[in-house]
Amino acid sequence: MKTSEAAPLRARAEIDLAALRANVRALRAHAPGAQLMAVVKADAYGHGALPCARAALAAGARWLGTATPEEALALRAAGIPGRIMCWLWTPGGPWREAVEADLDLGVSGLWALREVTAAARAAGVPARVQLKADTGLGRNGCSPADWPELVAEALRAEAAGLLRITGLWSHLACADEPGHPSVVPQLARFREMVGYAEERGVRPEVRHIANSPAALTLPDSHFDLVRTGIAMYGLSPSPELGAPADFGLRPVMTLAASLALVKHVPGGHGVSYGHHYVTPGDTTLGLVPLGYADGIPRHASGAGPVLVGGKWRTVAGRVAMDQFVVDLGGDEPPVGSEAVLFGPGDRGEPTAEDWAQAAGTIAYEIVTRIGTRVPRVHVNVNAEREA
Template sequence: MNDFPARVVVDLGAVRQNVRSLAAHAPTAQVMTVVKADAYGHGLVPCALAALEGGATWLGTAQVSEALHLRRAGVTGARVLTWLYAPGAPLREAVEADVDVSVAAPWALDELVAAARAAGRPARVHLKVDTGLSRNGLVPAQLDGVLAAALAAQAEGVLEVVGVWSHLAYADDPGHPSVRAQAAVFTDAVAAVERAGARLEVRHLANSAATLTAPDLHWDLVRPGIAAYGISPVPQVGGPERFGLVPAMTFEARLATVKPVPAGAGVSYGHEYTTPADTVLGVVPVGYADGVPRHASGRSGALGGPLQVGGRRLGVAGRVCMDQVVVDLGAGAREVAGDRVVLWGPGTDGGPTAQDWADVAGTIAYELVTRVGARVPREYVDTDAAHGRARDVPSVVAASVGGGR
């Protein structure tokens, strides 16, 4: 444990195995592991490397800076796609670093063409089509004009149109009619691009949920994100074990204060929890500044987010504070300051998972793992039997975490 009284432990072996499992779910497609948002809070560079070892041939980043960080860190064994940027983004650097760039608006094509001219090499372009999510992307009425301009630039050798893609609004609800409606719009868009003369390398639509539940939407490339880190994107269908996934993140801390209190003691701000009997309370020194959701506070006498202490499953007593939460350890508790507390992890030993916390907080597990605060150190282990016995990852790899951490 570091000087900070909590840590996130990331099992790169789990990431590697999850990518293998996802590839098995999509045997006719390549796999792009999405590593945006610091690999969903798990660590950009270590997880990117593990994903490539697991069989991914593409990496996906939202921000251009994330893609450039991968290249600067020496991640060169895969294609990298970046897709979310505003005017003035460092597109020239992206082109020079051999990063594929998505175009989702007419202005973006203009800036990418200028960037490619300045770089002196063609840009690799994926046209993003808005098929019904109404977020980033070209609406069908814009597609013809942008496509014509892109192909004209391609004829000059300035860029190459290598992909067409879109994103689903309801993939986490596999039976929702919008999934098929978007798929139909996407099919029409792909046909239009190919009729215009583009020779596409990849057509891609499937995120984590569609990778696992909609094989007819796999096309040439699937883009799993949260599933690569072992969290089910469709918990109502099945947990990670159903899909051969293992959660890679364990968020743990050490007890700080442990003390006896009498019955009727109010606990934490607002005294939302009152001890029902003489008991022992423990202070866990992490709070909402560290990513513990305040919405998982214990309220009206009920316990909040689940905690595992000494093999026992307990819960947050009272409100989650900025830097700490309190746990009612019970009368006769034997825990002492320094003992381990697990907030969430794989859950294989009955301990809490990020999905458990999400259920209590009324959110999704994606939010829990991506919001663990920057002051919580990330440490890396590798339990993949195919890569030898369980071992610590060399510090040079662990130190290469991106995403501003």
């Protein structure tokens, strides 16, 4: 693996795998009676799926979760063992490949059940299937009215040796909002739908509905397994629930760049497209070689915070495709000095949550959108010296 010293100089996203492993252990402590699924969809929320998957498993995660089958198949092709689940399917997807790779396949409707059953028949291998119930999110999942038919057909396929129903699951809509009135009814509906399936002979290995916020704050939702995504990467699922440190979590990604230019300008000088920022007096400007093509939110123009030379600076004017400017207030750091956009906050740098607030979005989007031009530099890869 590369080290931080070997990283390209323009910019880098440093991924602290020791922090990720510690986060997994902390999350397991929050849900001690349940197995933990480490969700590594969307390239592990922008952190690098393969290194993060390995680190999570080393820290005790029993399952890995992805959205698309292609993500899960890539993990399996890279040699990742054990239980991997994927759940976002469209007609004609790689069902047979997924069956042959021994993946757990989320099924939300009869069309999907029929496609996976046909794939299992062609492969000559029973499929692992997890039936998803829509308990109130109104997104993916089988509606309560259609649940009896889905369960009945799945049981017939299981009796024919074409599949094994390995799980029953759902997803909470508002677990990140403390006390939201939808949570209790969703849990009750999940118990009802699970009970219906089990009364008719389904014997799932796992029942699960808890995402990161539920794993942290709703013990009644833990069942047999919790699916932790954003919390595993050290970010709070909601500022209302608490900061990462309140749950024993540490942000895993630090995004930094090297100043590409430092120059003097007079007062009244327009900065970046549209001159939405004009210097109030003689000053120095620093050029940060990251832009919206790298995932820096254009919505954070004039607001995004950056640590340069031990001081917080703010994006001056508009974020452009490849670069943005900060007003250094007359300070003169040398070209090549580090500009830290976000990290754990240990050095006084902004966090991903600070950028989320500046852009009017959530921290999930800030880390996930960092583009492929920014290399991921994974540090603390080995866990031998950890407790």
